[in-house]
Amino acid sequence: MVKVGLAIAGAAGTATTAYLGYSLIHKSSKPTIGEKWSEFLLLNGTEAQWSLRKTKLSKGIDESLTPELRKLKSNTDGLKDWCAEAAKKTYSDVDSLYLSNVRSYCTFYVRDKFEGKYIESGGSWEGANKRLTDLNSDDGLSSEMKGIKEALKKVSSPPKTPEDLKNWCTSAYDKPYLGENDSLFKDVTLYCSKVGTTPSPQ
Numbered sequence: 001m002v003k004v005g006l007a008i009a010g011a012a013g014t015a016t017t018a019y020l021g022y023s024l025i026h027k028s029s030k031p032t033i034g035e036k037w038s039e040f041l042l043l044n045g046t047e048a049q050w051s052l053r054k055t056k057l058s059k060g061i062d063e064s065l066t067p068e069l070r071k072l073k074s075n076t077d078g079l080k081d082w083c084a085e086a087a088k089k090t091y092s093d094v095d096s097l098y099l100s101n102v103r104s105y106c107t108f109y110v111r112d113k114f115e116g117k118y119i120e121s122g123g124s125w126e127g128a129n130k131r132l133t134d135l136n137s138d139d140g141l142s143s144e145m146k147g148i149k150e151a152l153k154k155v156s157s158p159p160k161t162p163e164d165l166k167n168w169c170t171s172a173y174d175k176p177y178l179g180e181n182d183s184l185f186k187d188v189t190l191y192c193s194k195v196g197t198t199p200s201p202q
Contacts, residue, residue: 034087
């Protein structure tokens with residue numbers, strides 16, 4: 001009887017160990033934000049990149065920020081550390097506001113992936129405007145580019161220079177980078193780049 005009892009206990013212990021091992025494996029397999037967004041997170045950025053995000057945070061609306069980030073608005077030097085800690089958190093354990101804050105202040109912006117090739121705000125936009133309006137077809141154009149193309153065509157030639165494309169592009173530069181297949185990034189690549197630096201849109 002003793003041997004039987006030990007055998008049962010041993011079997012139960014083995015089952016318990018197996019269950020605990022299974023639970024630990026599955027618990028630890030939940031990806032962190034850093035693992036989930038490894039392609040997008042800016043953890044070792046330049047001083048200029050972090051400065052841009054600090055400025056953006058200082059202008060953030062309190063209701064759109066987590067309590068921790070609200071405290072950092074007046075002392076943005078802690079933003080980089082906040083982002084580093086955020087990367088360690090389990091993705092599924094945080095709410096949508098937290099993820100939105102990480103996306104806004106801890107990730108690459110479109111400009112970071114297109115550095116040196118886009119037209120600056122003070123640059124010449126005539127060539128880029130012409131590149132868009134000269135397209136024979138609207139096939140493949142995003143709704144944003146269709147609207148801008150139409151607006152540009154309604155404006156008379158210089159000295160009045162339309163700024164629809166310029167305004168859209170310069171706003172897009174500081175939006176989160178969501179990958180090369182993201183429609184916004186594609187539009188920036190094709191229509192906000194310096195003329196001659198990228199293949200002409202078909």
